[in-house]
Amino acid sequence: MATEVVKGKSVTVHFDGQRCVHSRNCVLDHPDVFVPNVEGDWIHPDAASADELMRIAKNCPSGAIRCERHDGGEGEAAPIVNTVRVRENGPLAFNAPLRMRGVDDGLRATLCRCGASKRKPWCDGSHADLGFSATGEPAVVASQPLASRDGELRAEPQKDGPLKVSGNLEIVSGTGHTLNRVTETFLCRCGQSRNKPYCDGSHRKAGFVAE
Template identity: 40%
Template sequence: MSDQEIVDFSGNEIDVRWDGRLCIHIGECGQAEGDLFVGGRKPWCMPDKVTRAEVREIVERCPSGALSYTDKDGMPETAPAANIAMVVYNGPLYLTGELQIEGAGEDMPGVRRRAALCRCGASKNKPFCDNSHLEVKFEDFGAVGEKGPGLTATGGPLSVKPLKNGPLRLDGNLSIRAATGRDAWQGDNAFLCRCGASSNKPFCDGSHRAAGFKSE
């Protein structure tokens, strides 16, 4: 793998981009069947080794948005039918949907559909996860107790605003999925903890103030 922050891999029908600023090495790409991604090979990603459809499917597995593609037929990645926030066991928040993350640059196309956001408060790349939860031994098993007010529609834009020295504010149709895979909470407005100190995770309970959480 390259040490560069952003690496583009060109193919005849589709190009792949890897963004090292977002990668948390989950391995969905490297574990995929076929020869699109092969560790130790140079280049390690070769889009012409599989079909265009396989490139799209494998890239869209990446939970952090570190992988994205440009289909030369002009077919963009489509937004999922529902916006989902999955609370990862002892880990980050995986978001999928039509994401509008405040502060995400135009050079981060992957996070328009998929993102891994920090929950432990220790990331050096806030609001994105950088695996600091492993170093600080963050512990939260991902249970969700609240049901929320419910939804009258699904999908559509989901605004994600990291509040200064505070939680993530999410506005838009949203389902929160517990780490067990259970669809637990539904609503169109949520404040989610990103300091790691809330007693009501994944929701904010104001603990960031007592904890002295700093978002920068």
């Protein structure tokens, strides 16, 4: 599926349907810009201000929506604090300057933690069909404030194993509580760990297969 590109007077909207996890923030916040269930054109950039379009893009957890300004205004900035939110019964939602296997992956991405996505390491919504069950409020781990809270974050999916993440990162619950602060961690992506969101080696026993 190719990225849809819709140019408005002040903003061009890029929509990557393969990244979309149907959080529905866009159609609920601005159904006049993103019009659901219609034939033909469904993205209308001129229905909202440039600032409002940038806010919509920022609220898209998967990075499926990206807005490119051409009115001289500020584009989307990297966050002051790199975070990954643990979604209840769902994926890991990153907000950071993310490099996936050394390639720029934007500032927002939702990565699979149920083990069933056909687009690993990215989420494709398979957790819903699978009936994946995993808390978005795991236990808090005692941690010290990071010396720096931003900067590049590197994600390296391990073959048949977890997601290795390196860089400054705060692990956050679905309701916004800081659970841990790390500069390197291994996050479960097989869906079998008993210590989610962290890897506990269960992928080996489960026979998890993924690049």
